[in-house]
Amino acid sequence: MSGHPARRKRTNALMLGLTALCALLSASALFAILGYIAWKGASAVSWAFLTRLPVPVGETGGGIANSVLGSLEVVGLAALIGVPVGVLGGVYLAEYGRGRLAFWVRYAADVLNGVPSIVVGLFAYALIVLPMKRFSALSGSVALSVIMVPVVLRSTEDFLRLVPGTIREAALALGVPRWKVTLRVVLPSASRGILTGALLAVSRVAGETAPLIFTAFGNTFWGRGLLEPVATLPLTIYNYAISPYDDWHRQAWAAALVLMLFVLAVNLAARLWLRPRAAN
Amino acid sequence: MNLLAMDAEQPAANIPPPAGAAAPGAPRRPVVMSVRGLRAGYAAGAQALQGVDLEIRERTVTAIIGPSGCGKSTLIRCLNRMHEVIPGAWCEGDVRLGGRDVLQLDPVVLRREVGMVFQRPNPFPTMSVFQNVASGLVLNGERDRAKIAERVEESLRRAALWDEVKDKLDKPGTGLSGGQQQRLCIARALAVEPRVLLMDEPCSALDPLATARIEELLLQIKDQLTIVIVTHNMQQAARVSEYTVFMLMGELVEYGETQAIFTQPSDKRTEDYITGRFG
Amino acid sequence: MTPAAAPERTSSGARGLVPVPGPRERAGDRLFRLIVTGFALLTLATVAALAWQLTRGSLGTWRAFGASFLWGRTWDPVNDVFGALPFLYGTLVTSLIALLIAVPLGVGTAVFLTELAPRRLASAVGFAVELLAAVPSVILGLMGMYLLVPAVRFVEPSLERWLGFLPFFRGAAYGLGLLTAGLILSLMILPYVTAITRDVLATVPRSLKEALYALGATRWEVVRGVSLPYARPGILGAVFLALGRALGETMAVTMVIGNTPRISASLFSPGYSMAAVIANELAEAVSDAHLSALIAIGLTLLGVTIVVNGLARLLIYRLERPR
Numbered sequence: 040m041s042g043h044p045a046r047r048k049r050t051n052a053l054m055l056g057l058t059a060l061c062a063l064l065s066a067s068a069l070f071a072i073l074g075y076i077a078w079k080g081a082s083a084v085s086w087a088f089l090t091r092l093p094v095p096v097g098e099t100g101g102g103i104a105n106s107v108l109g110s111l112e113v114v115g116l117a118a119l120i121g122v123p124v125g126v127l128g129g130v131y132l133a134e135y136g137r138g139r140l141a142f143w144v145r146y147a148a149d150v151l152n153g154v155p156s157i158v159v160g161l162f163a164y165a166l167i168v169l170p171m172k173r174f175s176a177l178s179g180s181v182a183l184s185v186i187m188v189p190v191v192l193r194s195t196e197d198f199l200r201l202v203p204g205t206i207r208e209a210a211l212a213l214g215v216p217r218w219k220v221t222l223r224v225v226l227p228s229a230s231r232g233i234l235t236g237a238l239l240a241v242s243r244v245a246g247e248t249a250p251l252i253f254t255a256f257g258n259t260f261w262g263r264g265l266l267e268p269v270a271t272l273p274l275t276i277y278n279y280a281i282s283p284y285d286d287w288h289r290q291a292w293a294a295a296l297v298l299m300l301f302v303l304a305v306n307l308a309a310r311l312w313l314r315p316r317a318a319n
Numbered sequence: 320m321n322l323l324a325m326d327a328e329q330p331a332a333n334i335p336p337p338a339g340a341a342a343p344g345a346p347r348r349p350v351v352m353s354v355r356g357l358r359a360g361y362a363a364g365a366q367a368l369q370g371v372d373l374e375i376r377e378r379t380v381t382a383i384i385g386p387s388g389c390g391k392s393t394l395i396r397c398l399n400r401m402h403e404v405i406p407g408a409w410c411e412g413d414v415r416l417g418g419r420d421v422l423q424l425d426p427v428v429l430r431r432e433v434g435m436v437f438q439r440p441n442p443f444p445t446m447s448v449f450q451n452v453a454s455g456l457v458l459n460g461e462r463d464r465a466k467i468a469e470r471v472e473e474s475l476r477r478a479a480l481w482d483e484v485k486d487k488l489d490k491p492g493t494g495l496s497g498g499q500q501q502r503l504c505i506a507r508a509l510a511v512e513p514r515v516l517l518m519d520e521p522c523s524a525l526d527p528l529a530t531a532r533i534e535e536l537l538l539q540i541k542d543q544l545t546i547v548i549v550t551h552n553m554q555q556a557a558r559v560s561e562y563t564v565f566m567l568m569g570e571l572v573e574y575g576e577t578q579a580i581f582t583q584p585s586d587k588r589t590e591d592y593i594t595g596r597f598g
Numbered sequence: 599m600t601p602a603a604a605p606e607r608t609s610s611g612a613r614g615l616v617p618v619p620g621p622r623e624r625a626g627d628r629l630f631r632l633i634v635t636g637f638a639l640l641t642l643a644t645v646a647a648l649a650w651q652l653t654r655g656s657l658g659t660w661r662a663f664g665a666s667f668l669w670g671r672t673w674d675p676v677n678d679v680f681g682a683l684p685f686l687y688g689t690l691v692t693s694l695i696a697l698l699i700a701v702p703l704g705v706g707t708a709v710f711l712t713e714l715a716p717r718r719l720a721s722a723v724g725f726a727v728e729l730l731a732a733v734p735s736v737i738l739g740l741m742g743m744y745l746l747v748p749a750v751r752f753v754e755p756s757l758e759r760w761l762g763f764l765p766f767f768r769g770a771a772y773g774l775g776l777l778t779a780g781l782i783l784s785l786m787i788l789p790y791v792t793a794i795t796r797d798v799l800a801t802v803p804r805s806l807k808e809a810l811y812a813l814g815a816t817r818w819e820v821v822r823g824v825s826l827p828y829a830r831p832g833i834l835g836a837v838f839l840a841l842g843r844a845l846g847e848t849m850a851v852t853m854v855i856g857n858t859p860r861i862s863a864s865l866f867s868p869g870y871s872m873a874a875v876i877a878n879e880l881a882e883a884v885s886d887a888h889l890s891a892l893i894a895i896g897l898t899l900l901g902v903t904i905v906v907n908g909l910a911r912l913l914i915y916r917l918e919r920p921r
Contacts, residue, residue, distance in 0.1 A: 061706030155846020214431030246734025
């Protein structure tokens with residue numbers, strides 16, 4: 040704290056001003072992105088766009104109906120696999136997780152959480168696509184579920200730990216077996232938080248592209264079951280974006296707007312859902 | 320005392336008429352729970368109970384008093400094996416419920432017979448008032464709705480809460496006042512129809528008015544079941560109990576009729592404590 | 599009625615200690631415990647299977663090239679010659695550019711949020727930055743291709759004029775390249791740097807700050823003298839965590855990096871990253887050697903991210919523990 044008081048004051052104002060500028064830049068990034076996507080995408084989104092199949096290059100009026108449905112299918116199946124695994128694993132960590140095994144499970148979840156999504160895709164490729172010799176919706180879902188599990192697992196553990204021990208004791212003291220206490224009393228008490236974690240995990244994988252490139256692969260028609268390739272929204276955006284056709288670029292923007300709205304809706308729903316509980 | 324014979328007899332058979340504090344010379348009621356050489360602790364080294372012997376008589380109120388950390392809570396938590404819920408906790412000794420060895424019983428079965436009310440009211444946050452009271456029955460597989468409804472009303476009446484909540488049975492249990500929540504927890508415990516009800520400082524989180532209501536309620540239900548209440552409040556012990564146990568540093572110092580303990584304690588340490596010289 | 603301590607009776611009534619859970623666990627409880635333990639093990643098994651699959655799949659490459667795979671400069675699928683150095687280089691350079699931009703910006707934002715902003719503004723700005731992490735990578739890539747690439751192409755000549763004495767800012771202005779990829783990446787890791795730094799700064803004890811205020815220090819002097827030094831390990835953890843994200847980020851990078859396996863000092867030059875080459879070539883890899891080389895790159899990427907994330911966790915965990 041040396042120097043002339045006036046100079047110290049000036050430094051103070053300058054540096055604090057810089058931090059405010061940083062915050063302005065960081066926050067405006069989101070709005071710039073959302074605004075730009077809305078501007079570029081809105082003109083091409085229509086009911087027809089959402090409900091029609093793609094058309095060959097040169098024809099106009101193609102849609103992304105198969106991608107929307109495919110995304111719902113792949114993400115839905117991923118949630119069906121990933122959420123139960125994550126929740127039950129989280130129950131283990133919160134209710135029984137003390138020993139060395141729990142340490143390794145937590146460590147594995149942390150590792151899995153940091154594994155790049157492309158590597159997860161590679162794993163699903165080696166595990167499912169290669170042995171079955173075909174790209175499939177199933178392999179895409181497995182890849183996405185691997186990404187979901189650590190997110191759901193750790194949030195489930197955290198929210199179960201927030202359930203007061205007195206609640207468990209009250210139920211045990213009524214002569215209720217421990218497994219029933221966990222399933223019927225403790226889990227419902229944490230259900231909001233667990234659902235939030237699951238929704239955040241869904242919003243994260245809904246936009247994942249890299250693990251789908253060589254698993255779900257893509258399809259210009261409707262997907263025909265879980266063992267066939269299927270189109271998904273993020274992958275369609277990618278394929279259209281790197282294509283040389285202007286019409287496809289336009290559709291990429293429109294599809295990006297649809298995907299962004301879906302991801303934002305799920306994400307915001309999860310956060311707002313949790314909020315009333317946090318206020319209590 | 321023939322413990323095995325007692326278990327078989329009909330409870331109503333030879334119970335003397337209820338008295339306030341048992342008058343000296345009045346016939347003693349049969350023992351429902353007995354404790355011999357009970358030691359317990361929370362970790363390998365630490366010992367919270369140093370060999371406690373105690374008999375709890377049917378349809379009486381037994382108060383356990385003593386300074387904090389003396390092992391009162393540990394003692395009653397051993398009676399329904401809630402003690403072992405804490406990781407690392409251990410206990411050894413002989414605890415009997417109507418002649419049966421408590422440490423050999425299935426804790427789940429034991430806890431239906433020996434219920435518990437905790438220091439802080441802990442209604443289940445996801446359940447309504449009705450569901451809270453019904454929870455013990457429902458979670459243990461009772462399906463008969465009429466029977467459940469009947470038992471809920473009966474329990475709420477016994478807990479002196481029915482008139483206050485009969486119009487908001489569907490509201491969340493956590494929405495009630497602190498004193499009401501604690502009576503809700505008592506009703507929840509009563510609904511399982513335990514033989515013994517353990518209460519771990521049930522009034523310590525409540526204001527004096529709510530405390531008075533709970534004490535009143537204890538006096539009303541004590542001829543229906545056995546109550547063991549841990550309290551740091553000596554006046555409360557004197558008001559509600561027939562028997563009083565004084566504990567100090569994990570040892571049972573003195574045990575006897577409440578009136579006797581408070582008027583002529585036989586141990587110097589008890590006298591010091593109840594006259595406020597320490598603790 | 600006063601029982602004396604009776605040790606002989608105690609020992610006669612004594613039985614073994616009752617540990618938790620009790621020796622005779624109920625069948626239902628045991629079944630439930632086994633089920634949830636099984637699901638927990640599934641997570642462990644997934645990580646093991648992941649490492650195993652990638653190791654097995656890349657054995658051919660390690661046999662053929664050994665560790666020199668990592669510093670081989672040639673990537674020639676036609677002749678089955680594979681070296682990963684161009685991808686390692688591209689991944690590293692783009693990640694470093696991203697850190698250079700995102701760390702000052704994120705730390706600055708976090709300082710503003712914790713030290714300066716009124717609570718409501720702080721939570722609104724924090725929310726906006728956190729939501730940035732929810733924007734799918736492919737959408738940022740799309741914006742990168744059609745917004746950032748032309749902008750960078752436009753700026754590059756001026757950069758060369760002013761900073762051309764450095765080898766990093768020379769060469770033809772393609773727009774597509776390491777610089778653009780780094781810029782997009784910085785946007786993607788900004789939320790992580792900001793959120794963790796904000797949480798870490800919130801743990802600085804008020805008493806420390808007040809001590810300095812009491813000496814007449816300005817706000818900035820308190821931030822520089824107390825808050826930032828106190829939070830340094832946590833901020834370093836945030837940097838590593840962000841680095842882990844940046845290293846493995848695929849789509850946005852793939853779309854703007856230029857996809858050319860070349861090592862050039864110039865940031866204007868197109869490059870390639872580890873994730874990008876897997877994304878581009880795996881579905882079309884026909885030869886076993888090519889496939890194996892791509893999986894070997896995946897395994898390398900996995901190893902690097904595990905180490906980097908491990909360091910991050912160590913730094914952040916050490917800070918969180920005393921709380």
